[in-house]
Amino acid sequence: MIWFKLAFKNLIRRKTRSILTVLGVAIAIAVLYSLFQFQQGYQSRLKGELGALGAHVMVVPKGCPYEAATIALHGGKWPRYMDESLLPKVKANPGVAEAAGVIMDAVFAPGNKNVILLGIDEDYMKLRPAWHINGHWFDSDSSVIMGSTSAQEAGLKPGDFWTVPEKNVRLHVVGVLNRTNTQDDGFVFLPRKTLQKISGLEGKLVLILIKAKHVDQTDALVASLKADEVDMNVFPLSELLGTIGALMASTKVFVSAIILIAVILGGVGVLNTVLMAVFERTREIGMMKAMGGSRGDVFKLVWAETILTTVLGGVAGVFIALVSSRLVEALIRGMIPYAPKGSLIGFSLPTMAMCVVLSLVLGLVAGFYPAFRAASVKPVEAIKAE
Amino acid sequence: MEIASTCDVKPAVNAKGLVRTYSRGAEKIQALKGIDLDILCGEFVGVVGHSGAGKTTLLNLVGLMDRATEGSLSVLGHDTALRGVHFDALRRKNIGFVFQEFYLMPTLTATENVLLPTMWGKARDMTEIGSAISDRVPSRKRAEELLNLVGLGKRMTHKPSELSGGEMQRVAVARALVNSPRLLLADEPTGNLDTATRDGIFNLLMALNRDSGLTVIVATHDLSLESRFTRVIRLEDGVVK
Numbered sequence: 364m365i366w367f368k369l370a371f372k373n374l375i376r377r378k379t380r381s382i383l384t385v386l387g388v389a390i391a392i393a394v395l396y397s398l399f400q401f402q403q404g405y406q407s408r409l410k411g412e413l414g415a416l417g418a419h420v421m422v423v424p425k426g427c428p429y430e431a432a433t434i435a436l437h438g439g440k441w442p443r444y445m446d447e448s449l450l451p452k453v454k455a456n457p458g459v460a461e462a463a464g465v466i467m468d469a470v471f472a473p474g475n476k477n478v479i480l481l482g483i484d485e486d487y488m489k490l491r492p493a494w495h496i497n498g499h500w501f502d503s504d505s506s507v508i509m510g511s512t513s514a515q516e517a518g519l520k521p522g523d524f525w526t527v528p529e530k531n532v533r534l535h536v537v538g539v540l541n542r543t544n545t546q547d548d549g550f551v552f553l554p555r556k557t558l559q560k561i562s563g564l565e566g567k568l569v570l571i572l573i574k575a576k577h578v579d580q581t582d583a584l585v586a587s588l589k590a591d592e593v594d595m596n597v598f599p600l601s602e603l604l605g606t607i608g609a610l611m612a613s614t615k616v617f618v619s620a621i622i623l624i625a626v627i628l629g630g631v632g633v634l635n636t637v638l639m640a641v642f643e644r645t646r647e648i649g650m651m652k653a654m655g656g657s658r659g660d661v662f663k664l665v666w667a668e669t670i671l672t673t674v675l676g677g678v679a680g681v682f683i684a685l686v687s688s689r690l691v692e693a694l695i696r697g698m699i700p701y702a703p704k705g706s707l708i709g710f711s712l713p714t715m716a717m718c719v720v721l722s723l724v725l726g727l728v729a730g731f732y733p734a735f736r737a738a739s740v741k742p743v744e745a746i747k748a749e
Numbered sequence: 750m751e752i753a754s755t756c757d758v759k760p761a762v763n764a765k766g767l768v769r770t771y772s773r774g775a776e777k778i779q780a781l782k783g784i785d786l787d788i789l790c791g792e793f794v795g796v797v798g799h800s801g802a803g804k805t806t807l808l809n810l811v812g813l814m815d816r817a818t819e820g821s822l823s824v825l826g827h828d829t830a831l832r833g834v835h836f837d838a839l840r841r842k843n844i845g846f847v848f849q850e851f852y853l854m855p856t857l858t859a860t861e862n863v864l865l866p867t868m869w870g871k872a873r874d875m876t877e878i879g880s881a882i883s884d885r886v887p888s889r890k891r892a893e894e895l896l897n898l899v900g901l902g903k904r905m906t907h908k909p910s911e912l913s914g915g916e917m918q919r920v921a922v923a924r925a926l927v928n929s930p931r932l933l934l935a936d937e938p939t940g941n942l943d944t945a946t947r948d949g950i951f952n953l954l955m956a957l958n959r960d961s962g963l964t965v966i967v968a969t970h971d972l973s974l975e976s977r978f979t980r981v982i983r984l985e986d987g988v989v990k
Contacts, residue, residue, distance in 0.1 A: 366868070369854075369857075369865075369868070372854070372856035372857060373854075373856070375856060376855060376856055646850070646852070647852060647854075650848070650852040651865075651869070652814075652837070653812070653814055653840075653846045653848075654841075654846060654865065654866040654869065654924070654925075655837060655838075655840050655841025655842075655866055655869045655928065656837070656841075656866075656868075656869040657837040657838070657841075657869060658837075660868070660869045742814045743809050743814045743815045746814075746848070
């Protein structure tokens with residue numbers, strides 16, 4: 364412990380330089396923590412969102428399945444539709460337990476707030492056994508059920524009236540969903556026919572969500588649906604997870620390269636700083652040896668200083684990553700086409716431990732050469748040196 | 750309190766035909782040109798001479814910080830020419846150094862600076878000579894006693910920046926004594942001090958020699974101090990005169 368106490372006191376002799384070095388490592392570790400956590404959070408959140416759909420298979424019009432997934436998960440306006448007449452055919456498939464046709468639209472409320480409208484019917488409820496409606500189900504074509512967040516933002520409760528922005532249609536709020544902690548919280552649910560009418564999309568659907576009778580036979584169900592409806596995209600949600608996962612995995616190499624460069628730069632910065640400090644302290648190191656310090660003693664001291672620098676940087680880096688997580692998340696979200704909702708960079712003890720261990724290893728590696736140089740100082744030459 | 754360990758070797762330092770040659774590029778510089786000398790335990794010896802006479806080179810050799818080019822040198826009974834002689838451990842256990850520059854760690858207090866040499870090689874020393882060293886393993890109490898001895902009892906928690914030049918050199922003397930050495934080497938210990946402070950430090954070294962029998966060798970170019978040594982070795986151009 365006395366080594367680290369002395370090493371710490373040596374570091375605070377050159378406060379500015381030490382702080383800048385620690386900061387260099389901290390930034391590298393913050394990048395590492397943020398990107399690593401983002402990737403992990405992305406996978407787990409995506410899994411959660413797909414699970415919340417309550418379906419095993421999705422049928423969407425032909426087009427990019429990635430885009431379709433975004434629409435299915437987060438809602439929106441997608442100028443691709445399928446005919447509603449497809450729905451009974453899908454329902455008739457023997458492998459289908461439940462099938463719900465969905466129409467979607469997006470409008471802008473005052474304040475430029477995007478409102479996602481979902482047109483659904485009773486079939487959709489069958490995919491949502493956990494839903495609890497504060498109020499009741501649609502009782503007329505002019506009724507609406509609000510997701511909990513949507514209701515909160517609009518200040519609505521059951522019994523109130525709500526006018527659909529842009530469409531100028533007045534609807535009766537018959538129910539508000541209790542919080543589900545899924546994407547449903549942010550949606551506004553209308554009877555399907557009503558939304559089709561006010562959006563001018565009569566007889567159209569954006570997607571059909573299907574619950575399979577036998578989950579283990581999902582692939583067979585997909586094959587059978589594809590055989591029936593060749594013009595549609597039919598895919599199991601597990602495949603969608605795999606597709607998005609593969610897309611993210613392809614960015615992993617790029618992300619890993621960024622992390623590696625950041626960590627190497629941090630390490631080179633530490634090596635340079637400690638080496639400079641060793642050169643400046645040549646006479647002092649010579650004195651330590653004159654007082655009986657061995658090569659090993661001097662090596663240990665300089666190594667301890669380096670390790671202390673990088674570990675402090677590691678801890679500071681994790682702290683910076685946690686504090687700046689919202690900002691980093693917003694930046695990354697702006698660069699990728701789809702990201703699950705909710706916080707992706709969070710508190711993770713294993714990732715923290717990994718970062719601190721990595722900073723320790725960085726210190727061991729970066730400190731080796733300066734420690735070796737310091738240990739090689741000859742006391743006589745050091746004391747003579749000016 | 751035991752200031753120094755017993756020196757029972759005769760002589761403490763023995764040199765025969767000691768030569769030290771340095772290379773500066775193609776040029777060879779002979780700093781010591783065949784020195785013979787004996788220094789006995791308990792002596793207070795002054796190595797005097799002008800700048801460049803070879804005083805520091807001689808002290809570095811005796812202090813086991815350098816090796817002779819030619820000749821033989823025995824320090825406290827150890828033949829320094831023998832392979833396998835571990836200079837660091839020998840120096841740590843037996844020799845205390847005081848230099849013209851104080852080299853105190855600026856972030857440590859006076860007590861912590863005195864304790865600093867106790868950090869080095871402790872584990873290895875314990876293994877090498879077993880429990881015999883345990884009585885000599887210094888503690889904070891010993892560091893405080895030494896600071897009291899050098900007259901800094903009230904400055905123990907002060908950092909070097911809060912001490913005068915003379916006080917810093919006193920801390921350096923206490924630091925040199927913390928491992929109970931058998932030999933104390935001082936290279937121009939008063940070179941950076943004013944006359945009054947110089948006398949204080951010199952009196953302290955004399956008192957250490959007189960009261961504890963510690964063998965003290967002081968290199969100085971201050972000829973006015975000559976009369977205060979029990980013996981003077983005069984060096985001139987690398988040769989004893």
